Amino acid sequence: MQQRILFGTVLLASHVSAAEPFLGFGKDSAPVIETRTLDQLHQAALAEGGVVTLWHGGDEKNQQDSLKSSFETRFPGMTLNVTVDLSKYHDVNIDAQLAANNVYVDSVILQTVNDYPRWAAEDVLLRYAPAGFDKVHGSFKDVSAAWYGAYIFNWNTYWNLDTLKADGPVEWTDWLRPELKDKIVCTYPNDDDAVLYAFDLIMQQYGPQWFDKFVTQNIRWVRGTQTPFTIVSQKNSTYAASFIGGPLASSSNINVSFPQQGQFVSWPQTAAILKAAPHPEGAKLLHNFILSKDYQSTMGLWPVRTDIPGPAGLPAIYDMPGTNPDGFVRWMADRGRVERLRNWFESRIGSAQGLSPLIDDL
Incomplete structure (x- = not known):
């Protein structure tokens, strides 16, 4: 009995899926659904200044060098400034920026999936659905498009x-x-x-x-x-x-x-754009790029999209024996x-x- 009290029961149910009912959106809170092409987004981001600031969860400062290189190669003139650190440090620093009304980060992609519903409730995230949002697994995304999985990490x-x-x-x-x-x-x-x-x-x-x-x-x-x-x-x-x-x-x-x-363990590393982001067009370009079929198919990780097979000859994530990415979200x-x-x-x-x-x- 002590063991069950200490560790409890692993909760494997997913959070709200897109198929479940939800409250209607007011005119000021309805998500924006992207219809522009990547090239059109690229031009908008260049006109804004050609910069995106991303805070990404991780352990070693060069872990997202591949994303930076891929993004800057695909979109000439753009600069992706990436800071990699533990998600538990990034999130408290994001909270400090929000409290001080001094947001200088555009995009956050973190392991601390528990932060996103809270930030969405505080109305500090941009309700924005990149192209491909409709293909993201329902349990990996907020119905108002405030946040969504970018890719799946696992051990x-x-x-x-x-x-x-x-x-x-x-x-x-x-x-x-x-x-x-x-x-x-x-x-x-x-x-x-x-x-x-x-x-x-x-x-x-x-x-x-x-x-x-x-x-x-x-x-x-x-x-x-x-x-x-x-x-x-x-x-x-x-x-x-x-x-x-x-x-x-x-x-x-x-x-x-x-x-x-x-x-x-597997989980959707989750992304959002801050509502007060100084470079919203650049952040939108980045998120559309990450959710694109080309990037999701070649990144070497399990995709969050339902229309792309698993990597390295593996089954799709929900067909993979021995893991449930929804479990981590509820556990967190x-x-x-x-x-x-x-x-x-x-x-x-x-x-x-x-x-x-x-x-x-x-």
């Missing part, structure tokens, strides 16, 4: 083939094998909500005793969710495996797997429960140590 298992060969972990019980001792690197669960959710899912299945045994593997705990892959993928790394961050497909020295008997809304879990882990492994993001000390 899956990966390991260094030079160290573990082909015999890497697949199921969550495999992480307790003796040969993995001193070889696992993992992000502190009490430092990142999506990592915390991953451990919650595992313990829903195997109980807190799984974590007690996992800790005896002498885990290298780090900050940042890109950091484990950075460490594991290094040549001659003594750390061989992780299930935080990493690629969706195997490569020459990295093998990838998904649990067949357990659950893994129960902040009291999240904080209790965070404190539970911190009482066992201590507070997160090291730089955040961890860049130099690898």
Whole structure:
């Protein structure tokens, strides 16, 4: 009984979908539905100044270099200023800008999905539906178009083939094998909500005793969710495996797997344009670009659109066994429960140590 009280039941129901009834919109609150082409949006953004300021959730400052390069190459004359930091830091700084009536960020794409309904209720988000909004999964978007999923992030298992060969972990019980001792690197669960959710899912299945045994593997705990892959993928790394961050497909020295008997984390990294954005046309161009079929088909992640297949030969996200992206969204809304879990882990492994993001000390 104590275990059920502590961890509760994972809520997998989605939030409101586009098919559900909702209150009518007043003339000042109805969402704007984009009808312009990307080229027309490009010209409008150039006339505005040719700049977009994006705050994106992540761990390493160069994580969105590919998005910046793709955007600026596709739209000559545009500059995408991207700041990557942990979403839990970005959101409080957005709140500070709003409180001071000094908004200088145009677009936010964050992991803290719980922030968006609150911001929408405060009427600080632009109700704007980019082209392709109608193709976004209903559970990934607000019916008033104040926010919507941009792409799907997830955690899956990966390991260094030079160290573990082909015999890497697949199921969550495999992480307790003796040969993995001193070889696992993992992000502190009490430092990142999506990592915390991953451990919650595992313990829903195997109980807190799984974590007690996992800790005896002498885990290298780090900050940042890109950091484990950075460490594991290094040549001659003594750390061989992780299930935080990493690629969706195997490569020459990295093998990838998904649990067949357990659950893994996936969620829609969610986007919005601030109502007081200084460059709204540039932000609209960016969001239309991200939701375009071309970008969603080539970004190497699960798309949020229903008309594009899964990446790397994988099924579409709702057809993928072992995951439910709606679960994380509902889980994040129960902040009291999240904080209790965070404190539970911190009482066992201590507070997160090291730089955040961890860049130099690898």
